[in-house]
Amino acid sequence: MVTIDAMYARLRDSDDGVGILLADLWRLDPGPPPAGPPPARLRQQVAEVVGNIAVHWPQRAMFAGVRTLERLGQITLEHDETYVLAMISALGDRGEAEPRLAAIRADEELRESLLWRVFEVEGGGEVSLANVDKFSHPDAGWSTCLRTLAADGTLPRARLLDACLRALARDFSAYRAGFFSQLYTALAPAPAELDQARLLRLLASGVPATVSFAARHLVAADKAGGLDDPAFVGGAGAALTVPAKGTPLAVLALLDRIQARNPLLANDITAVVALGLEHRHREVQQRALALLRAAGATAEIAERVELLEPTVAREAADWLGASPSTVDQPSVAKPPGASPGTEPLAGPGTKPPGGSGTEQPAGPGTEPAAGPGPQRSVDERVAALLAGETDPFEIERFLADVAAGRVGRDLSGPARRVHRRGDDGSLGYAVAALVLGEPPKARGTLPAERIRELHRLAGPPRTLLATPTDASGWLDPAELVARLAAAPQPPHHDLVAALLRVHPGGRAGALRAAAGLPGEAGAAVRYALGGPPAPIGDRAVWIAAARSRAPLDDDPHLLAAGLGDPGQGRAVDIPLRVTEHRHTYRDGPYTRSVQWSEPDLRTCNGVADQPTVLAVRDWPGPGWIPWLAQTWPHDAEVFCGEALGEMLGAAGTERAYGASAVLDALAVHPGRLGPLAAGVLAAGLTATEIGPRTLAAEAFAAVVPPRRLDPALLAGAMVTLAHHATASRWSSALRASGAAPAVADVLSRALPRLPRDHPGLHALMATLHEESVRAGGVPVSPELRAWLAGFAGSSKAAKTARALLAEPA
Structure with a gap:
C-alpha cells in the first residue's frame, strides 16, 4: 500500500503519466488525506484519460483511481455518459477480479447510485459490458463480479434483476443486449422473482435473442403454476415472428396448454396461433396448422395457404379439400445491376459455359456504347x-x-x-x-x-485502345483495328487491356482489316484475332493475345517460348482446394484456439500486366473490384481465385468489405464461370453477414438456372467448403434465390457426397424437400436415392429422407 502523497511525488518527479497513477490508485492506503495540493492540471489530465478509456479499453483498473481522487476531494468530474463508459471500461482488470470488487465494496456512492447507470448506457466498439466481458477472463468480468456482490448481499438482488430487464427494454444492439439477458439467467431467478409484466413486454423486442429469453422465463413461470394466462395470450403474437424456430415452437406449445386449461381464451388463442402459419420455418407452420385443425379454424388456414411452405401447403389444401394451386414457383428475376449483353458470348476460340444469348458489339468506328441509364x-x-x-x-x-x-x-x-x-x-x-x-x-x-x-503520358490528346464498346467490358475487334491503325504505338498497359477485351464475334473481318498493322502490336492483334504467330518480344502483350485468341485452350506458340504457366501458354484450369488451419495459444491461465480456412491454389509470380495468371497480389479496396472483374471478360476464374480468400473470410469470422462487390461482379460476368467461381459463390451463400448472403442468392439466380455456372461445379464447391460453411445459412440463402429447380438440382448432387452426420444436414435436406415440391418433383438420381435410403431411426434427417423418397420424381 502507498499514500496519495507518495503518488503525487512520483507524478511530479518522474516521467510517469497520470494514467500510471490511476492504474495504481486502487491499491491506495486509505490513511490520511494528502498533505499538499494536487499537481497542477491534475483534473484536466484525468478528464483526458477518462475520455480516452471511455472509447479504448485499457484492460486495467484505471477508473478505480478516478473514484479515489474524487472521494478524496482532489478532483471533480461531470458524471455524464463518457464517465459511465469509462467506469464500464476500467473499473476492473481484465485478468483479476479483486480491483472491481474492492472498488464497489469501498465506495458507497458507487454502490448506491453510479454503478446502476451501467445498465442505461449501451456503449459501442471496444467499450461495452458485453465486449469487456467477452475478452476478460471468465472470473474477472462484470457478470461474475455483479453475481458475487449479489450473493454476499453487497448489491440488492431484486434491484439487479430489475435493472437487467429494464436494460433489455432499451434499444440496445443484440450483441450488447446479450450481456443483460445472460446475467439475468445466471442469477437464476425463482418463479416468485420473475417480473411477468416486464417479461411480457420483452416479447415485442426487436432483438430475437431477447424475445427468446423472455419466452423461456415465462415458460418457467408456467411450469411453476404462476403464469398470467390472459396477459400471455395478449402478448404472445409478437414472439411468433422470431426467425429461429425454437421460440415460436415453445410459444405454440404454451398456448396449447393454456387452451386446455382455460377454454374461455380459445378464440383469442386461435387468432394468435394463426400467426404461426406466417412464419418462415416449416416446423412452426406444421405445429400451428395442427393446432388450428384441432380447433376447426378453417377460415384462418384458408387465408394463409399461399404463405405456407410447399409441403405444409399441400397438407393444408388436403384438409381444406382444395387444390394447392397457389404453391407456384416464384419467378426468377435478374439481380439488380444486370445489364444487356452480360450473357455468355460464343465465338471462335471460346467455349461458352451454357446459354445462347449474345449481344453484338458496336460496329467499327463507333463511339463506346452508353451504359445503363442516361448519357x-x-x-x-x-x-x-x-x-x-x-x-x-x-x-x-x-x-x-x-x-x-x-x-x-x-x-x-x-x-x-x-x-x-x-x-x-x-x-x-x-x-x-x-x-x-x-x-x-x-x-x-x-x-x-x-x-x-495514363498519368505519365504526355503530348497531344489520344484515343485509348482498351475503351470497351459494350457495357459488359467487350471491345469490338473491328474497332480495335481501327484505333490501332490511327495510333500504331499504343501505351503498353493499354494494349494489354485491349487485347484481353476482344469480343469473340466478328474476328474474321477484323483480321483481314488488320493485315497492314505495323510492329509487334499489329502482329499481336492479328494473333489474337486468329492470325499467324510471330516472334515474341513483349511477353505480356503476347500472353494477352493468346488468352484472347483461345481463352480456354493451351497455346502452342507460347508453350514453345517457355511461357508455360496457367494463364500464360496454358489454359487456366485450377481445381478448388481449401486448407483448414487451427492455432492454439495460451491466454493467461486459459488455452484458446482459432480456426480458419485458406484457399490452397497454385499461384505464380504474376505481375500487373499478366492479369490472366493467378498470383498473390494485394487485394484492392471494394471500389476497384467491379473493374478488376471486367479485366478479362472471357473468363472469371483468375478474378475468383484471387477473391476466394476474401470470400472465405466473409463466411468465417472476418468482416470482408469486398464480398458484396465480388458477388455483384460474379453475377454479371460475361465469361466462363468455373470451379473457382463456384467456390466464391458457395462461400458467399454461407456468409456471416446478411448483406453478402442476399447478394449471393441473387447471383445464384443469375448464373445457375441458365447454366452459366454448372450446377455440378457448385455442388462440388459446397462439398469442398462443407466443413467451413454453416449449413443453415446455405439453406436460407438457396431458398431466398427463388430458383427452386436449380436449388433442387444442386442439392441433389451435393448431399450424397456429405456424411449423414454432417452438422446442419437436416436444414439442407428440408430445403431440398421444399424446393423439390415447389419445382414439381424430386430430381431422379440413383446416388441421391441410395444415400437417402441409408438413413435409419427417428431423427429429423431420417424422417426427411423418408419423406423425400416418398415424393414423386
Whole structure:
C-alpha cells in the first residue's frame, strides 16, 4: 500500500503519466488525506484519460483511481455518459477480479447510485459490458463480479434483476443486449422473482435473442403454476415472428396448454396461433396448422395457404379439400445491376459455359456504347466517380475522357477534397489524382497500372485502345483495328487491356482489316484475332493475345517460348482446394484456439500486366473490384481465385468489405464461370453477414438456372467448403434465390457426397424437400436415392429422407 502523497511525488518527479497513477490508485492506503495540493492540471489530465478509456479499453483498473481522487476531494468530474463508459471500461482488470470488487465494496456512492447507470448506457466498439466481458477472463468480468456482490448481499438482488430487464427494454444492439439477458439467467431467478409484466413486454423486442429469453422465463413461470394466462395470450403474437424456430415452437406449445386449461381464451388463442402459419420455418407452420385443425379454424388456414411452405401447403389444401394451386414457383428475376449483353458470348476460340444469348458489339468506328441509364456529360461522370460510383464502363469512359483532354479543372474542388482524405489506395483517390494531375498511389493490378500509365503520358490528346464498346467490358475487334491503325504505338498497359477485351464475334473481318498493322502490336492483334504467330518480344502483350485468341485452350506458340504457366501458354484450369488451419495459444491461465480456412491454389509470380495468371497480389479496396472483374471478360476464374480468400473470410469470422462487390461482379460476368467461381459463390451463400448472403442468392439466380455456372461445379464447391460453411445459412440463402429447380438440382448432387452426420444436414435436406415440391418433383438420381435410403431411426434427417423418397420424381 502507498499514500496519495507518495503518488503525487512520483507524478511530479518522474516521467510517469497520470494514467500510471490511476492504474495504481486502487491499491491506495486509505490513511490520511494528502498533505499538499494536487499537481497542477491534475483534473484536466484525468478528464483526458477518462475520455480516452471511455472509447479504448485499457484492460486495467484505471477508473478505480478516478473514484479515489474524487472521494478524496482532489478532483471533480461531470458524471455524464463518457464517465459511465469509462467506469464500464476500467473499473476492473481484465485478468483479476479483486480491483472491481474492492472498488464497489469501498465506495458507497458507487454502490448506491453510479454503478446502476451501467445498465442505461449501451456503449459501442471496444467499450461495452458485453465486449469487456467477452475478452476478460471468465472470473474477472462484470457478470461474475455483479453475481458475487449479489450473493454476499453487497448489491440488492431484486434491484439487479430489475435493472437487467429494464436494460433489455432499451434499444440496445443484440450483441450488447446479450450481456443483460445472460446475467439475468445466471442469477437464476425463482418463479416468485420473475417480473411477468416486464417479461411480457420483452416479447415485442426487436432483438430475437431477447424475445427468446423472455419466452423461456415465462415458460418457467408456467411450469411453476404462476403464469398470467390472459396477459400471455395478449402478448404472445409478437414472439411468433422470431426467425429461429425454437421460440415460436415453445410459444405454440404454451398456448396449447393454456387452451386446455382455460377454454374461455380459445378464440383469442386461435387468432394468435394463426400467426404461426406466417412464419418462415416449416416446423412452426406444421405445429400451428395442427393446432388450428384441432380447433376447426378453417377460415384462418384458408387465408394463409399461399404463405405456407410447399409441403405444409399441400397438407393444408388436403384438409381444406382444395387444390394447392397457389404453391407456384416464384419467378426468377435478374439481380439488380444486370445489364444487356452480360450473357455468355460464343465465338471462335471460346467455349461458352451454357446459354445462347449474345449481344453484338458496336460496329467499327463507333463511339463506346452508353451504359445503363442516361448519357452523362464529362463533368457528371467525374462527379459520380468522385462520389463513389464504381461502374467499370463509366471508369473506362472517364479514362478515355482524360486521354482525349476532355477533363477540365472545373471539378478540381471536389477532387481536392477526395484527395485530401488520403485514402490513397481507393479508386476515388485515383480518379481525383488524375483530375488534379497528381501521381496516383495504387498499383499492383492492371487497372491501377493503367491509371498510372495514363498519368505519365504526355503530348497531344489520344484515343485509348482498351475503351470497351459494350457495357459488359467487350471491345469490338473491328474497332480495335481501327484505333490501332490511327495510333500504331499504343501505351503498353493499354494494349494489354485491349487485347484481353476482344469480343469473340466478328474476328474474321477484323483480321483481314488488320493485315497492314505495323510492329509487334499489329502482329499481336492479328494473333489474337486468329492470325499467324510471330516472334515474341513483349511477353505480356503476347500472353494477352493468346488468352484472347483461345481463352480456354493451351497455346502452342507460347508453350514453345517457355511461357508455360496457367494463364500464360496454358489454359487456366485450377481445381478448388481449401486448407483448414487451427492455432492454439495460451491466454493467461486459459488455452484458446482459432480456426480458419485458406484457399490452397497454385499461384505464380504474376505481375500487373499478366492479369490472366493467378498470383498473390494485394487485394484492392471494394471500389476497384467491379473493374478488376471486367479485366478479362472471357473468363472469371483468375478474378475468383484471387477473391476466394476474401470470400472465405466473409463466411468465417472476418468482416470482408469486398464480398458484396465480388458477388455483384460474379453475377454479371460475361465469361466462363468455373470451379473457382463456384467456390466464391458457395462461400458467399454461407456468409456471416446478411448483406453478402442476399447478394449471393441473387447471383445464384443469375448464373445457375441458365447454366452459366454448372450446377455440378457448385455442388462440388459446397462439398469442398462443407466443413467451413454453416449449413443453415446455405439453406436460407438457396431458398431466398427463388430458383427452386436449380436449388433442387444442386442439392441433389451435393448431399450424397456429405456424411449423414454432417452438422446442419437436416436444414439442407428440408430445403431440398421444399424446393423439390415447389419445382414439381424430386430430381431422379440413383446416388441421391441410395444415400437417402441409408438413413435409419427417428431423427429429423431420417424422417426427411423418408419423406423425400416418398415424393414423386
